[in-house]
Amino acid sequence: MRVLIVEDSEPLRESLKLGLAREGFAVDAAADGLTGLDYARNNPYDVLVLDLLLPKLDGMGVLAGLRTKADRPHVLILTARDRVEDRVLGLNEGADDYLVKPFAFDELLARIHALVRRRYEERTRQIAAGGLELDMVARRAVHQGEPLDLTAREYALLEYLLLRRGQIVTREEIEDHVYGVHKLPASNAVDSTICLLRGKLGLTGKDLIRTLRGRGYVLEAARARDSELRP
Template sequence: MRVLVVEDSERLRKAVARALRRCGYVVEEADNGEDGLWRAEEHAYDAVVLDLMLPKLDGLEVLARLRNGGKRVPVLLLTARNTVEDRVAGLRGGADDYLGKPFALEELLARVDAMCRRHFDHPATVIHAGDLEIDTDARRARRGGDRLELTAREYRLLQVLALQPGKVLSRTELEEHLYDDLAPPMSNVVDATVYQLRRKLAAAGSGRPLIHTRRGQGYVLEELP
């Protein structure tokens, strides 16, 4: 999952970004509204954590421009102005959720995770695909009852594919879920990660192939008859 954090307080922004990265999210950061809006318009994110009081362009204006431009990315608003009127203004402006400052990082992580699942029309915390089971809360995967020992990158890629079963995802689309702006992409990382995932999936459960290649298009997760 790829998340954009737009917050002008460096201390808070870094704390939120670290917490998200520890949970396996790919995170990009912006410290003002203009940069945050540009990033959100130019790149694909699964969620945006957006402060209301930002320099250059405030959070409500960023949110309005995103929605007016057709961007449906889930947005969690952060603000110290935690009145009913502020919450109503944010939600009516197109926000998906609202969190007042100060907040517990655990609550923010839970809200971001829930937004991402709803974004993929999968509100449940457990994803099933054949005999594959992914627990998004524990960030663990099992196949046929056998636990899969996955790296953070393998887990992220498997989760993205499982949240969109039957949909072919290109290498470029998958790369967006594996890298943030601090790590330049490696040319063969998607192919290498898929190769390792296939080996681990084949060694567990029924062993039937789940990840399939669509030549010239990308990869898809589905259980074929």
Template sequence: MRVLVIEDSDRLRQSVEVALRKSGYAVDASASGDEGFWKADSGVYDVIVLDLMLPGMSGIDLLARLRERKHKTAVLILTARDTVDDRVAGLDAGADDYLVKPFAIDELIARVRALIRRANDVRESRLAFGDLAINTSARTVERGGKNVDVSPREYMLLEFFAMHAGECLSRSQIEAAIYDAEAEPMSNVVDAAVYALRKKIDLPGAPSLIQTRRGMGYTFATPEAVESHE
């Protein structure tokens, strides 16, 4: 899951960036409205954390232009303005949530998590595929009631698969979702990550939950694969 933070205060932006990255998100950041819009326009983000008072393009303008260009990315407004009018203006401009400064980091992360669930039409924080269960709030994975130890990157990949269960995901889609602009993934990094994840979550002898689609990418949790894991 990839998050874009657009905030002009260096300290705040860096703190939010660190907190989100430590929570297992791929994070990109931007200090100005113009640069932020340019990044957001790429469409690879699941959530954008947006400050309203920005040098250059203002947060509200940025949001309005994003919506104008039919981007459906969830946007969380982060601002010092807290009157009802300000909130209404922000939400009316197309924001999905609104958080007033100062805020608790935990709340910000929980809201980002909720926005990601909502964007993927998932209501619960626990996702189950046969005997495989993913707890998105605790970021833990269980198989047959036993905890599976996964690395943050592996978890990110699994969660991305789980959010798009049954869809065919290309290698570049997967790469964009789990690597931020700072990482420089090698060409076969997605294949290597999928290989590592398969080893941890699949039952020995049964078909893998992650099916390779030759020339197209991967599909997670097809009905047959889930059945074989029950």
């Protein structure tokens, strides 16, 4: 999943970026509101972690600038402003959650996971399909009762396919959600990772993760006619 951090404090920004990357997120970061708004408008983020007191454009301005974006990210405001009025204003202006500094990283992580689940309409941390079971918090994957030994990239790709199960997912969408803006993949990176995933899924790998030539990939629990698949 892809997260954007907009925070002007360099130590905090870099600490969050490193911590979330260690948890398997593709993370981009901006130090001011204008850069953050530009990133958020032009990239499909799942979650935006947004400070309010920013140079060039404050957090409320960023929220206002995203109001017309069709596929806007879920927004977690991260700020030292702890008054009830500030929380109410932020939520009314379009934020999805509000966390006051100082905070525990584990709480921030739990809130981000909750926003990802909300974005993809998942009620619990577990996702299951076609003999696959995935725990989004523990970052564990099991296939037909056996744990899968996945790299961070393989896990991230499998997680995204599971969240979009039954839908056609293009190579470009995978690149957007699994890689950060500064880590553009090699031209065959997605295909190679799909191939490795199928190998680890054994004989059912190709049936679980299908290639639709010229359209993309689809993860499905049961084979459907191509005309029934959702874009």
